[in-house]
Amino acid sequence: MIAFGIAVIAAVHAPQALAWHDDGHRIVGEIAERNLSPATRAKVRALLQGSDGKGDGSLATASIWADHEARESPEFAFAASSHYVNLDGPTSPRELHAQCLERAGCLATAVPYYADILRSEGASEDQRAEALRFLVHFVGDAHQPLHAGRRGDRGGNDIDRLTIPGYTAKGETTNLHAAWDGALVALALTERGVDWKAYAVALDAGIDADARARWVGGTIYDWLEESRRFAAAEAYLHVDGLTPVRSGDTLGADWYRRNSSTAEQRLSQAGVRLAALLEAIFEDA
Template identity: 35%
Template sequence: MLRSAPFVAPVAAMVALLTGSPAAAWSGMGHRVSGMIAERYLDSRARAGVKAILGVESAAEASTWADFMRSDPSEFWQKTASPWHYVTVPDGKTYAEVGAPPEGDSVTALQRFSATVRDRNAPLADRQLALRFIIHIVGDLHQPLHVGNGRDRGGNDVRVEFFRKPTNLHAVWDDDLVENEGLSFSEKAKWLSEKITPAQAKAWQTADPLVWIAESQALRDATYPPPMPNAAPGTVPNLRFDYVFQHQGTVNLRLSQAGVRIAAYLNQLFAR
């Protein structure tokens, strides 16, 4: 689903020193894992197309740029681009039923950025921004809490502890569950890549964001810790080994699927 829509992306200047650490999607490691997996599944036209736009910059390197730039104080990065990292689909609804808000979301951003990448007359800097964002957004939509229910900002308002560290549920899925093994992104990507069977890769190769969204929505409720009976008021869940054991497989699945789908999306994008 690569519907065209006119879009001219503002070109933000790279800032030498950026501070702050805004909430993101999959940690930098998670995005790089999926980006590195994607490189294994790019066809020759997509590989050439990516190189023509990004040069020696790999999909793994490009995958984190959209989060890095969220530290830029400009209005574009602080306000305009912020909604492009997620979608909102209430319980009992589908994305097709609710659509995007006026400010846009991940789906509308993908459509616009795809049009920019395909436009050979667009400035190179705009095509670079667009391609980096596409790689990032595909990863975002595979994190279950980036398909929010509209009640708690994708789990950001759900207070929890992770091995006694105060945090929130969204951050647990963005960071802690991805990084708890202590691996480098290349180690993690290698481990996951070697476990993807040809049958799985074939089954996962859909470039339709509505499929990825529906999958994340189906996984979303299970990410919430169950109520704690007889807990004192104000007590927050302490997520420990049992929570990691329950959800590590889902994290690995979604990182692997995101890698295959980044490639599927780019293969379709550069086939035109």
């Protein structure tokens, strides 16, 4: 599947708040933009370009803002807990909402919050553009299984010292959370010999009409429960589906093959659902 010894991609030791790394988020944004109607796409681009027209207006570019400019600014320190939620089992919307309020917010509260700002007639254009940048990022976050991972290991962050041939550089290791954030996408790009945009185009082309129809709908609670189930059934396990991944393990080609289709599905679902959410928000704007 992959020439694991040929291309070595430097490992990224991601903190818990990062998801999909930049390329994964760009892929979600690109898929979403490809699923927007021309009218909504024009409104989104105009909002992201701003009054000075300097931005490129793309959802792909907007998708990484929350992990870079926002993360580097003390002004947005409040949003750190909004990138993830830890779930140890099925949780009702009421229970999850209460849990999020206890820790100054989480993904379950962030997505509807920024969606409300984006549709608000009282919000300024700058506030709506900021909300859109957060929203495109957080919808992507919600679909990374370990962003709804277990509390005890901080969504896989504490399962560390992992070696991934073809991803971790010689002498470097990573953790399970970061493996899902970055390795599965990076290895897919290496295998195919393409960049993130070509990969996004291919993923979008592979989504059939039935899948699109099934994926549209649901709420942030549904999406997070999906991620929690994927994490429990796949993300924490080796290829046999029984043995837990433990600190110090090596995740090889069989691990990639077992999990790459799930990663592709979650990226695709995030893009399709983001597009549907933006269509609903901008319908009357």
